Amino acid sequence: MTITEYFNLIWTDYTLRTITLGTAVLGAICGMLGSFAVLRKQSLLGDAISHAALPGIAIAFLITGAKDTNTLLLGALVSGLLGTFWIRGIINKTHLKTDTALGLILSLFFGFGMLLLTFIQKQPNANQAGLDKYLFGQAATLVESDVRLMVIVTGIALFVLLLFWKEFKILLFDADYTKTLGFNTKFIDVLITFFIVLAIVLGLQTVGVVLMSAMLLAPAAAARQWTNKLSTMIFLAAIFGAFSGVFGTAISASQNNLSTGPVIVLVAAVFVAVSFVFSPGRGLLFRQIRFQQNRRDLELQKTLQFMYGIAKTHEDISHPHAIRILNNFHGFTKKTLQKLEEKQWIILSGSQWSLTEEGFQKAKNLYNQSSSND
């Protein structure tokens, strides 16, 4: 099956449609809530939470013996939240720094989860096969009830986001100040974190615990490059996330059912790479172009100013001077002279140049202009 075939099948094939819708919704909610994580500089928290969810999945399976997705995700939610509170506890109660707390909880929970997973796999129970899909994700296992849950949670998250938009925004920007205004910052904080944990847990089946954090961060990091407005950033992150989900799943499904997680993350990484290079405001490419442009303009202005210094010693400002007397000044090339002539600031004739009235005025005002623009 090729990608084109895949997308043609979406219209007719019910299963594919369910999976596509699911990954799109998942990408959108992750992009949306991931923006908060990125702006709060809690990028790594998502990584720790998703890894912390693994033992919950294993324990839920051990208790119920069934592979019902909702039960397993509930286990993931509990252990994810537990991990989050431990991280906070460590940061607040000990002298350990945030990164240490995150790394500690991440590896502790993930290690314990892997231990349980191998233990389960050694059990003589045919039911255990497929639990390892939670490591790297398998979108093909999404069924309608999974997608319905995703849509409901995304709807609630969107509602809460719109309702507390103002409170979220101010907390993200300036938490201390928010507190002085009388807002319960702990409540807002817990609300944001809770929804981030929820989004992570929802994504485990599709993307897997190992790469889930990329699903949160990549769309948000890409979106930040294109806008300086919070609402636009969150909207773009949701779009990027949705596209990553849909295309990632399509590629993995059309290539022998590769693990969905890594493919989705790679697609999201393409969004990030393109955004980092090509975004007009913050992109590397345009920044470099602007830098070169400024440099050339400055070179031009500097040459003009040097000419002005020579021309103003003469009564007639348009008196021609030999080009070679510019040799003392190292900033000019033939090209700069041509550019200056194009702008009609100077006139070249043979081996001589002369300033035009316009060029003289321009040079005279150069310094004043640049200082008033500051």
Add this chain to the structure above:
Amino acid sequence: MNNLNYAIQVDDLTVAYNYKPVLWDIDLHVPEGVLMAIVGPNGAGKSTLIKAILGILKPIAGSVTIYGEPYEKQRKKVAYVPQKGSVDWDFPTTALDVVMMGTYGQLGWIKRPGGKEKKASLEALEKVGMLAFKNRQISQLSGGQQQRVFLARALVQNAAIYFMDEPFQGVDATTEIAIINILKELRKAGKTVVVVHHDLQTVPEYFDWVTFLNVKKIATGPVKEIFNDDNLTKTYGINYKVAVNK
């Protein structure tokens, strides 16, 4: 004892981050309508004092009242300008948006700012000379401009008491003059202004009230009476020669 003449009354305030107290047994009574500097060496607890008064930090002991009542009841009378470095200026928002945040406290939960709040914010931006930059992304502002935006955000709170944490830190002379003029205007309007300040040279010129702080309160009162070599030496531990009699 509730004395309504005091805008801010701090009693027995002790704050510690770990084991060592940052503030020890602070008593501070600030009368209404003064422009007060809090001075002291690094680590003296100046910012901590403001944060404890504002309820950002929980003290170990002691009480704070604003016009005779606890801060929680009086927070609409109080505005705060945090240190400029305490936030990420690359946050995706504009100067006007930041100033609008000053109206959030009056609005309370959920309610969004409307035309009235926008108008007040634009006026505040104009007052600090930043109206032309209202739609500028905040990372594109210079340090002085960012400080003015923060000041505008506090102005829009329309409070009775203003707390400012090092508003002159890293700003150029033009901005410093602009800020001090606004502070003097606030005092003229009967507001109380408390400023964490570092430049001892300018204390007599800018302020009429001063508190010397170094973990303990060394002295507090009118600049004319207590801003002298004796208190400076007690606070900074070395003989500080300042031209007090300028």
